Amino acid sequence: MSQNNSILSVRAADAITxxxxxxxxxxxxxxxxxxxxxxxLSISRTTLREAIRVLTTRGILEVKRGVGTYxxxxxxxxxxxxxxxxxxxxxxxxxxxxxxxxxEPQAAYYxxxxxxxxxxxxxxxxxxxxxxxxxxxxxxxxxxxxKFHNSIAAAAHNQFITSLFPTFxxxxxxxxxxxxxxxxxxxxxxxxxxxxxxxxRLRNPVGARAAMHLHMLNTMRDFSxxxx
Numbered sequence: 001m002s003q004n005n006s007i008l009s010v011r012a013a014d015a016i017t018x019x020x021x022x023x024x025x026x027x028x029x030x031x032x033x034x035x036x037x038x039x040x041l042s043i044s045r046t047t048l049r050e051a052i053r054v055l056t057t058r059g060i061l062e063v064k065r066g067v068g069t070y071x072x073x074x075x076x077x078x079x080x081x082x083x084x085x086x087x088x089x090x091x092x093x094x095x096x097x098x099x100x101x102x103x104e105p106q107a108a109y110y111x112x113x114x115x116x117x118x119x120x121x122x123x124x125x126x127x128x129x130x131x132x133x134x135x136x137x138x139x140x141x142x143x144x145x146x147k148f149h150n151s152i153a154a155a156a157h158n159q160f161i162t163s164l165f166p167t168f169x170x171x172x173x174x175x176x177x178x179x180x181x182x183x184x185x186x187x188x189x190x191x192x193x194x195x196x197x198x199x200x201r202l203r204n205p206v207g208a209r210a211a212m213h214l215h216m217l218n219t220m221r222d223f224s225x226x227x228x
Contacts, residue, residue, distance in 0.1 A: 096171035
C-alpha cells in the first residue's frame with residue numbers, strides 16, 4: 001500500500017470511529033455494506049477494507065465472513081489515538097527503528113503471556129511463510145514481514161501498541177527495500193525470526209523479548225544505523 005493510500009485508510013478509520021463516538025452505531029450493530037460505506041466516506045473499497053482491518057486489530061470492529069462487519073462491545077471505541085498525526089510525523093529511518101527497539105521487544109514479551117492458541121499459531125504460520133518468501137526474494141516479503149511483526153504486537157493485547165501499526169509498517173517497508181539489496185541482511189533476518197519464534201513457541205516471555213531486542217539491534221547494525 002502506498003503512503004497516500006495508507007494515510008487515506010487511517011483517515012477512514014478515524015471517520016468510522018467518529019461515527020461510533022457520536023452514537024450512530026452501537027455495540028452489536030452491523031455497519032452499512034462495503035459499497036455504501038465506501039461511497040459515504042468517498043474512498044475506494046480497498047481503502048475501506050484497510051481501515052476496517054485497522055479497527056479490527058484495535059478490537060473496535062469484528063468482521064464475520066459472509067455476514068458483515070459489526071461493532072464490538074469494546075470499551076476502546078471512544079479512545080483517541082490520533083493515528084494520522086503519528087503516521088504523518090516526518091522521521092528518519094533511525095528514529096523509526098529506535099521506536100521499534102523501544103516497543104517491539106516488550107510487545108513480544110506480552111505476546112508470550114497473552115496470545116491465544118489461535119494467535120500463536122498465526123504468528124508461527126506467518127513466520128514460516130515469511131522464511132520461504134525471504135529465501136526466494138518474493139515481492140510479498142514486505143507484506144508478510146508486516147503480518148509477522150503485526151501479529152506479535154497484536155497478541156500483546158495493548159491498544160496503544162496496535163495504534164502504532166502504521167508507523168511500524170513504515171519502518172518495515174523501508175527496511176525490506178534495503179534488505180533486498182543485501183543477502184547478509186536476509187540471512188540475519190531469517191536467523192532472528194527463527195529465534196523469536198522458538199521463544200514464542202515455548203511461551204518464554206523473557207527469551208522472546210531478548211530475541212526481538214537482538215533482532216532490532218542486528219537490523220540497525222545492518223543498515224548502518226548508529227546505536228547510542
